[in-house]
Amino acid sequence: MNWLTNFVRPKLRALVSRKEAPENLWMKCPKCEQMLFLRDWEANQEVCSHCGHHMRIRPMKRLPRLFDEGKYELHPLPRVTADPLKFRDTKRYDARLKEAHAKAEGPKDGTTDALIVASGPMDGRMAILALLDFGFMGGSMGTAVGEGLVMAAELAVARKAPLIVFSASGGARMQEGILSLMQLTRTTIAVRMVKEAGLPYIVVLTDPTTGGVSASFAMLGDIHIAEPDAIIGFAGPRVIQDTIRQELPPGFQRSEYLLEHGMVDAVVHRHQLRETLIRLIHLLMDPIRSEGRGLAVAVR
Numbered sequence: 543m544n545w546l547t548n549f550v551r552p553k554l555r556a557l558v559s560r561k562e563a564p565e566n567l568w569m570k571c572p573k574c575e576q577m578l579f580l581r582d583w584e585a586n587q588e589v590c591s592h593c594g595h596h597m598r599i600r601p602m603k604r605l606p607r608l609f610d611e612g613k614y615e616l617h618p619l620p621r622v623t624a625d626p627l628k629f630r631d632t633k634r635y636d637a638r639l640k641e642a643h644a645k646a647e648g649p650k651d652g653t654t655d656a657l658i659v660a661s662g663p664m665d666g667r668m669a670i671l672a673l674l675d676f677g678f679m680g681g682s683m684g685t686a687v688g689e690g691l692v693m694a695a696e697l698a699v700a701r702k703a704p705l706i707v708f709s710a711s712g713g714a715r716m717q718e719g720i721l722s723l724m725q726l727t728r729t730t731i732a733v734r735m736v737k738e739a740g741l742p743y744i745v746v747l748t749d750p751t752t753g754g755v756s757a758s759f760a761m762l763g764d765i766h767i768a769e770p771d772a773i774i775g776f777a778g779p780r781v782i783q784d785t786i787r788q789e790l791p792p793g794f795q796r797s798e799y800l801l802e803h804g805m806v807d808a809v810v811h812r813h814q815l816r817e818t819l820i821r822l823i824h825l826l827m828d829p830i831r832s833e834g835r836g837l838a839v840a841v842r
């Protein structure tokens with residue numbers, strides 16, 4: 543014990559904590575670097591009020607804004623073997639999972655993974671939503687996500703409801719090796735089930751949608767909507783640039799670039815997502831009532 547620990551350290555701590563308090567109320571937009579009041583930013587669905595930058599929002603924050611009067615039902619994912627390969631890299635996979643569960647926002651029954659499945663009315667019509675959670679191990683697709691998407695597809699078929707997927711993922715979950723790669727085919731078959739039942743399958747691509755998810759169910763929608771300025775692609779731009787040894791065009795792999803090149807049908811602001819999805823559901827499920835209203839009208 544000396545004056546450093548007894549006197550200087552508490553003083554320093556007080557200084558640091560005093561600094562932290564105002565920072566908790568404010569945040570900086572990573573794009574335009576303007577300060578945002580946290581409560582306003584949350585009310586604005588985590589979109590910057592200065593430049594319109596769409597930040598990554600977790601599924602549980604999205605859900606109340608999508609369904610009628612914010613009412614919906616959560617469906618726990620089917621139970622799967624948690625760590626089938628007993629995988630370990632710098633950390634054990636089961637330890638990583640435990641950490642992710644502690645920060646997870648879905649049903650608190652231990653089945654939560656990087657996918658949230660919910661059902662509820664959208665303009666009076668039942669819809670099944672499956673949202674990838676980038677906050678849970680980078681939205682990576684392992685067995686639980688695959689099983690969850692199959693369950694969502696089965697729910698859609700059983701209830702004759704459209705399936706809407708919100709994608710946000712870094713790709714397949716490498717800790718599950720081949721089992722995670724198998725989910726590419728399983729989810730593709732799940733989507734097919736919905737299509738064979740004559741039900742709409744709509745994908746909302748959000749930042750970032752890459753890897754195995756973009757190579758399977760995220761690119762199989764009847765209609766693809768993207769949030770503004772989202773990164774959408776298979777491999778990241780740096781990997782591509784290093785492989786082909788060429789400079790990539792500006793805006794490459796962003797929503798607007800993909801819209802221009804025909805990979806995406808519409809780029810829609812987060813605030814307009816609910817009404818756009820409702821218009822699309824009516825157009826696809828009830829074409830006679832929506833006669834004369836083309837897709838251009840529906841997504842405007």
Ligand SMILES: [Zn+2]
Nearest residue numbers: 571574590593
């Ligand atoms: Zn901004």
